[in-house]
Amino acid sequence: MESDEDFMSVGSSPDDFLDTQGSDVESLGEDFGDDFDGGFSKDKDIIATKRKPYEVEFNVLSPGDIDRQQNLQINEVSSILGLPPESSAILLRYGRWNREKLIESYMDHPEKTLEEAGLGTNFEGTPKTEVIPGFVCDICCEDGDDLETYAMRCGHRFCVDCYRHYLRQKIRGEGEAARIECPGDACNMIVDSKTLGLLVTDDLKERYHALLTRTYVDDKDNLKWCPAPNCEYAVDCPIKQRDLRRIVPTVQCDCKHYFCFGCTLNDHQPAPCMLVKMWLKKCEDDSETANWISANTKECPRCHSTIEKNGGCNHMTCRKCKHEFCWMCMGLWSEHGTSWYNCNRFEEKSGSEARTAQARSRASLERYLHYYNRYANHEQSAKLDKDLYLKTEKKMTSLQSQSGLSWIEVQFLDTASQALQQCRQTLKWTYAFAYYLSRNNLTEIFEDNQKDLEMAVESLSEMFEKPVPELANLKVDILDKTAYCNKRRVILLSDTAENLKNGEWTFNVDW
Amino acid sequence: MGSQKRIAKELAELVESPPEGIVVKLADESNLYTWNVYMDGPEGSPYYNGKFILNLSLPTEYPFKPPTVSFKTKIYHPNVTNDDKGSMCLGMLRADEWKPSSRIQAVLQFARQLLAEPMPDDAVEGRIAEQYKNDRKRYDEVAKEWTRKYAIAS
Numbered sequence: 001m002e003s004d005e006d007f008m009s010v011g012s013s014p015d016d017f018l019d020t021q022g023s024d025v026e027s028l029g030e031d032f033g034d035d036f037d038g039g040f041s042k043d044k045d046i047i048a049t050k051r052k053p054y055e056v057e058f059n060v061l062s063p064g065d066i067d068r069q070q071n072l073q074i075n076e077v078s079s080i081l082g083l084p085p086e087s088s089a090i091l092l093r094y095g096r097w098n099r100e101k102l103i104e105s106y107m108d109h110p111e112k113t114l115e116e117a118g119l120g121t122n123f124e125g126t127p128k129t130e131v132i133p134g135f136v137c138d139i140c141c142e143d144g145d146d147l148e149t150y151a152m153r154c155g156h157r158f159c160v161d162c163y164r165h166y167l168r169q170k171i172r173g174e175g176e177a178a179r180i181e182c183p184g185d186a187c188n189m190i191v192d193s194k195t196l197g198l199l200v201t202d203d204l205k206e207r208y209h210a211l212l213t214r215t216y217v218d219d220k221d222n223l224k225w226c227p228a229p230n231c232e233y234a235v236d237c238p239i240k241q242r243d244l245r246r247i248v249p250t251v252q253c254d255c256k257h258y259f260c261f262g263c264t265l266n267d268h269q270p271a272p273c274m275l276v277k278m279w280l281k282k283c284e285d286d287s288e289t290a291n292w293i294s295a296n297t298k299e300c301p302r303c304h305s306t307i308e309k310n311g312g313c314n315h316m317t318c319r320k321c322k323h324e325f326c327w328m329c330m331g332l333w334s335e336h337g338t339s340w341y342n343c344n345r346f347e348e349k350s351g352s353e354a355r356t357a358q359a360r361s362r363a364s365l366e367r368y369l370h371y372y373n374r375y376a377n378h379e380q381s382a383k384l385d386k387d388l389y390l391k392t393e394k395k396m397t398s399l400q401s402q403s404g405l406s407w408i409e410v411q412f413l414d415t416a417s418q419a420l421q422q423c424r425q426t427l428k429w430t431y432a433f434a435y436y437l438s439r440n441n442l443t444e445i446f447e448d449n450q451k452d453l454e455m456a457v458e459s460l461s462e463m464f465e466k467p468v469p470e471l472a473n474l475k476v477d478i479l480d481k482t483a484y485c486n487k488r489r490v491i492l493l494s495d496t497a498e499n500l501k502n503g504e505w506t507f508n509v510d511w
Numbered sequence: 512m513g514s515q516k517r518i519a520k521e522l523a524e525l526v527e528s529p530p531e532g533i534v535v536k537l538a539d540e541s542n543l544y545t546w547n548v549y550m551d552g553p554e555g556s557p558y559y560n561g562k563f564i565l566n567l568s569l570p571t572e573y574p575f576k577p578p579t580v581s582f583k584t585k586i587y588h589p590n591v592t593n594d595d596k597g598s599m600c601l602g603m604l605r606a607d608e609w610k611p612s613s614r615i616q617a618v619l620q621f622a623r624q625l626l627a628e629p630m631p632d633d634a635v636e637g638r639i640a641e642q643y644k645n646d647r648k649r650y651d652e653v654a655k656e657w658t659r660k661y662a663i664a665s
Contacts, residue, residue, distance in 0.1 A: 139575075139611045140514070140516060141516045141517045141520045158611075158612070162611065169572070169576075174606065181610070184610065184612050185612045185613045185614070
């Protein structure tokens with residue numbers, strides 16, 4: 001394990017994030033200064049000891065870093081086991097880069113491990129292309145005395161043309177690299193990097209290499225690719241899948257993108273990954289139609305099918321369960337006697353029970369819509385704020401020329417805009433979180449925090465929209481409000497993260 | 512280039528010494544890439560006495576890409592789709608398991624073996640697989656009935 005942790009922990013134990021860091025509201029307020037200019041900056045390692053309850057340790061790796069990590073481990077295993085590096089690489093990939101387990105398994109059953117990894121046990125000689133008189137290639141059935149051929153250590157020999165074609169198809173066509181087997185029928189010998197280097201063109205080697213790096217990151221639980229488009233960085237974070245019930249591990253890539261290490265979606269603090277997944281699924285299924293259903297339909301009192309009445313009389317027969325009822329009072333149709341088509345039986349028992357049941361089911365729909373609409377509102381507002389942000393630069397330039405402020409002095413608008421984005425993102429997810437939250441004495445504090453942040457955000461948003469000439473005068477107010485928003489966000493996130501970590505929240509769903 | 516030579520060689524071998532219960536012919540003499548396969552239902556299976564016609568189609572990238580095999584004759588079997596395509600589920604025909612040195616003869620023998628011993632865990636027809644596992648008697652009856660109806664010339 002050492003090697004894994006060496007590059008993950010910067011002067012602190014990996015369990016640090018689970019420790020409760022004496023963080024009452026006061027101390028959080030002091031911490032806030034560090035976070036002011038956009039949070040997780042590169043020099044965060046220096047202030048790592050001041051990590052807030054909702055922050056996790058992580059490390060951003062460039063493609064070069066990833067290569068170095070791989071080579072380091074390959075060379076280590078190579079020198080420990082005394083195998084050539086290209087074979088050690090295959091062994092490590094077979095063992096999903098779990099070095100200790102691999103070495104143990106090799107020490108216990110060297111031959112079995114090598115066979116299973118697709119290496120074979122024979123390491124004699126250097127494979128090279130050869131011309132063998134009388135050879136017939138099993139793939140293309142060509143022969144000829146000048147036919148160039150190749151075989152790996154397994155001895156399955158084919159002509160170089162077929163070998164190349166096969167490798168190209170695997171790499172280009174199927175995107176395979178780590179598990180390309182010998183073209184021989186039923187042979188599981190893995191094609192190593194030396195073979196590849198000997199046979200294929202440079203562009204293919206490059207692709208092969210990129211695919212290997214991809215599998216490396218995919219194989220390691222502590223590594224994930226940054227999901228931002230065209231970003232080539234990966235993030236290293238020690239949070240395990242099982243920790244996700246108690247932690248929402250938001251990380252920031254060097255490309256500036258914030259994302260959740262658990263599920264690689266955009267930052268969704270304070271809601272845990274599983275709830276986010278449920279929520280998104282629910283919204284995808286429900287949100288558009290829920291509003292319409294709520295306004296235009298009733299439910300069958302027996303089978304709860306949703307029914308839209310699009311004309312006709314009050315005598316309803318449910319298509320699904322054949323239940324007959326009255327659209328007006330929701331009571332049994334059979335009890336309507338002769339007063340058909342003119343319902344005045346509002347007080348009857350069957351009708352009132354059906355209406356109560358209906359009200360209950362509608363209340364849950366209303367509850368969902370309450371949270372959904374607020375969630376969607378912040379999403380929408382964040383988009384609008386973003387549009388505004390695109391205009392910010394223009395604003396800043398015109399402010400510079402109109403007020404005589406220097407460039408550095410108008411940066412407050414940029415800061416304010418970033419704070420708005422981040423706070424709205426947080427607010428949005430507080431509503432999804434709240435939807436699944438069962439009431440206890442902590443939810444009230446949560447709702448207060450939510451309200452405070454929301455009010456601060458809305459008033460900052462309002463200031464931000466003011467015409468350019470007024471902005472210069474509002475500078476101090478905007479700076480104050482920005483700082484206040486950030487502070488409220490830190491408080492809200494710290495509080496929810498602490499409670500999540502300590503298992504204090506109760507939820508109305510299983511996850 | 513290589514493709515045609517290889518196919519011609521495999522075809523010649525199969526015509527010269529056909530495996531048990533299997534006869535192959537080009538569907539069209541001028542096209543090496545589509546074959547008709549005539550397969551006898553193996554003894555001891557509910558398909559016994561049936562003559563099944565299969566279609567073997569070779570991609571232009573053959574042998575780097577696997578052939579596809581489908582039943583022209585309707586058959587009641589967990590590993591053959593119960594529609595007019597009659598597609599087959601064969602592990603070795605999957606692109607990631609196929610090797611350029613794998614042979615058509617092996618594919619056909621595997622297909623015939625599958626008639627004798629279906630692989631319900633790799634089924635394409637879940638319902639038939641279920642029946643094969645839990646109610647073998649009924650499965651045998653239906654498979655026999657279908658064989659009589661579709662695979663035995665009256």
